[in-house]
Amino acid sequence: MPNVIRQAELKPGASRTVRFEGQEHGSQISFFLVDNDPGQGPGLHVHPYTETWIVQTGEVEFTVGAEKIRARAGDIVVAPSGIPHKFRNIGSGRLQAVCIHASENIVQDWVEELSVTERPGDA
Numbered sequence: 001m002p003n004v005i006r007q008a009e010l011k012p013g014a015s016r017t018v019r020f021e022g023q024e025h026g027s028q029i030s031f032f033l034v035d036n037d038p039g040q041g042p043g044l045h046v047h048p049y050t051e052t053w054i055v056q057t058g059e060v061e062f063t064v065g066a067e068k069i070r071a072r073a074g075d076i077v078v079a080p081s082g083i084p085h086k087f088r089n090i091g092s093g094r095l096q097a098v099c100i101h102a103s104e105n106i107v108q109d110w111v112e113e114l115s116v117t118e119r120p121g122d123a
Helices: none
Strands: 018-020 030-036 051-057 059-064 067-072 076-079 085-089 095-101
Touching (some): 051 059, 051 067
Antiparallel strands (some): 030 095, 051 076, 051 095, 059 067, 059 085
């Protein structure tokens, strides 16, 4: 039987980002609906699975391992499992993106603490 989660049921964090844990809803994937202001983004972290971002609005800089990648609305970025990564809204407006975690639960280990960016618990 399908499971429908209504927008009103989604509870955003301080950055307006919504966390979706798949296991709670019978799904084998999890994701964040990112909604960050300029300068916001998570600190360096790592997952034991791939993470895929779909940038919906804004401009973002990803650091994946030693690589820095800029992406804009419509771009898709994939980080391999086990590679530390982070991102930051480098645009002048809001960044909206979907961060897809190839896991029914979000598992992330923080590599660095945050300073000017926020830790949405979430990315």
